[in-house]
Amino acid sequence: MLNKKSVDDINVKGKKVLVRCDFNVPLIDGKITDENRLVAALPTIKKLIADGGRVILCSHLGKPKGEPKPELSLAPVAARLSELLGQEVKFAADPEVVGPNAKAAVEAMEDGDVILLENTRYRAEETKNGEAFSKELASLCEVFVNDAFGTAHRAHCSNVGVTQFVDTAVVGYLMQKEIDFLGNAVNNPERPFVAILGGAKVSSKISVIENLLEKVDVLIIGGGMSYTFSKAQGGTVGKSLLEEDYCEYALNMIKKAEEKGVKLLLPVDNVIADDFSNDANTKVVASGEIPDGWEGLDIGPKTAELFAETVKTAKTVVWNGPMGAFEMPKFAAGTEAVAKALADTEAVTIIGGGDSAAAVNQLGYGDKMTHISTGGGASLEFLEGKELPGVAAANDK
Numbered sequence: 259m260l261n262k263k264s265v266d267d268i269n270v271k272g273k274k275v276l277v278r279c280d281f282n283v284p285l286i287d288g289k290i291t292d293e294n295r296l297v298a299a300l301p302t303i304k305k306l307i308a309d310g311g312r313v314i315l316c317s318h319l320g321k322p323k324g325e326p327k328p329e330l331s332l333a334p335v336a337a338r339l340s341e342l343l344g345q346e347v348k349f350a351a352d353p354e355v356v357g358p359n360a361k362a363a364v365e366a367m368e369d370g371d372v373i374l375l376e377n378t379r380y381r382a383e384e385t386k387n388g389e390a391f392s393k394e395l396a397s398l399c400e401v402f403v404n405d406a407f408g409t410a411h412r413a414h415c416s417n418v419g420v421t422q423f424v425d426t427a428v429v430g431y432l433m434q435k436e437i438d439f440l441g442n443a444v445n446n447p448e449r450p451f452v453a454i455l456g457g458a459k460v461s462s463k464i465s466v467i468e469n470l471l472e473k474v475d476v477l478i479i480g481g482g483m484s485y486t487f488s489k490a491q492g493g494t495v496g497k498s499l500l501e502e503d504y505c506e507y508a509l510n511m512i513k514k515a516e517e518k519g520v521k522l523l524l525p526v527d528n529v530i531a532d533d534f535s536n537d538a539n540t541k542v543v544a545s546g547e548i549p550d551g552w553e554g555l556d557i558g559p560k561t562a563e564l565f566a567e568t569v570k571t572a573k574t575v576v577w578n579g580p581m582g583a584f585e586m587p588k589f590a591a592g593t594e595a596v597a598k599a600l601a602d603t604e605a606v607t608i609i610g611g612g613d614s615a616a617a618v619n620q621l622g623y624g625d626k627m628t629h630i631s632t633g634g635g636a637s638l639e640f641l642e643g644k645e646l647p648g649v650a651a652a653n654d655k
């Protein structure tokens with residue numbers, strides 16, 4: 259269990275409560291295309307409303323780089339949150355975030371009211387964790403709640419700096435849930451514990467591989483990163499994604515897995531293509547036998563079966579990263595097979611945000627998983643065994 263004070267440990271009646279959420283949602287033409295992060299934030303918001311707090315929500319959205327960008331305004335989020343909550347979430351439009359408009363909106367609040375501040379990254383200090391903006395945010399409230407798991411790997415004013423200038427800084431239900439599920443899976447798993455890693459690059463997953471080799475019974479590696487392993491073992495990979503500089507590292511990891519008694523599973527076949535395109539010619543070949551001019555863009559059918567059978571033996575499964583270039587339907591089968599295997603098992607299944615979470619949700623398997631993280635980068639850093647600054651900054655129990 260997370261050893262931090264939570265919204266259950268405080269009394270917010272009549273108090274101004276600043277709640278940091280991660281409302282960094284995809285927007286197309288002002289329409290929210292994935293509202294999972296909004297839905298996930300509701301339990302904490304509802305609890306604070308029910309307890310008579312004056313709820314001041316804040317978040318970043320995208321990367322406006324320190325200046326107001328209308329297309330990155332949080333106004334559409336306030337509108338959708340109002341519908342989801344069944345209560346008005348007043349939008350405190352203010353280019354300074356904590357400027358005169360926001361302050362006036364906070365002053366006018368009554369118990370149980372909810373407002374949303376403008377995108378915290380409209381202010382340049384936000385991502386620098388600067389003192390001035392941290393103090394401004396703190397000046398709005400008597401209590402601070404951090405429920406932004408998706409941002410917990412960042413140390414910014416609105417999730418870390420602000421905690422230095424408030425007496426009470428606690429975590430919300432989403433933060434608690436994320437850390438409990440991920441923490442239990444990784445540090446106290448029911449065994450066998452199988453981790454599945456995919457995605458483009460070995461280099462971005464090095465610390466995850468190393469940390470998980472200390473914890474798992476089986477490590478499955480698919481996706482673009484598997485070709486570096488294949489090449490390292492003497493295979494030919496054509497023009498597949500390859501990080502030559504990491505071949506030696508890959509061999510070291512294979513050796514480390516052996517020493518630790520961890521079963522390391524790599525693809526045995528691949529779907530290859532003559533072009534990085536959904537219209538490309540494709541065929542299936544054994545791994546390590548990719549001809550010149552061709553590239554591996556998905557795991558092959560034998561691999562999909564091998565990975566799915568392995569998932570069946572597990573009691574705990576953690577998955578991060580797609581098995582291929584799944585955005586193109588021709589190369590989505592491997593990622594879909596893994597998603598289905600996880601949906602079909604009775605094991606505890608944890609999806610580590612990002613592309614894997616999007617794939618699982620798009621395929622309609624969302625409610626079949628034990629937990630789908632709302633944080634991509636944050637869950638990756640958690641899987642690396644790192645302390646998340648956003649969590650560390652909250653008051654200890």
Ligand SMILES: Nc1ncnc2c1ncn2[C@@H]1O[C@H](COP(=O)(O)OP(=O)(O)O)[C@@H](O)[C@H]1O
Pocket residue numbers: 456457458459462481482483499554555556578579580581582583584585612613614634
């Ligand atoms: N074999 C492959 N060839 C090219 N791109 C791949 C391949 N496998 C996966 N990808 C791409 O990797 C991207 C995800 O990589 P990455 O950002 O490392 O993963 P994550 O988002 O899980 O951290 C996806 O856009 C996917 O298309």
Ligand SMILES: O=C(OP(=O)(O)O)[C@H](O)COP(=O)(O)O
Pocket residue numbers: 280282320321408409412611612632633634635636
């Ligand atoms: O969406 C986020 O990260 P994610 O895509 O890695 O889950 C977070 O809101 C953090 O955003 P940032 O990577 O711009 O700091």
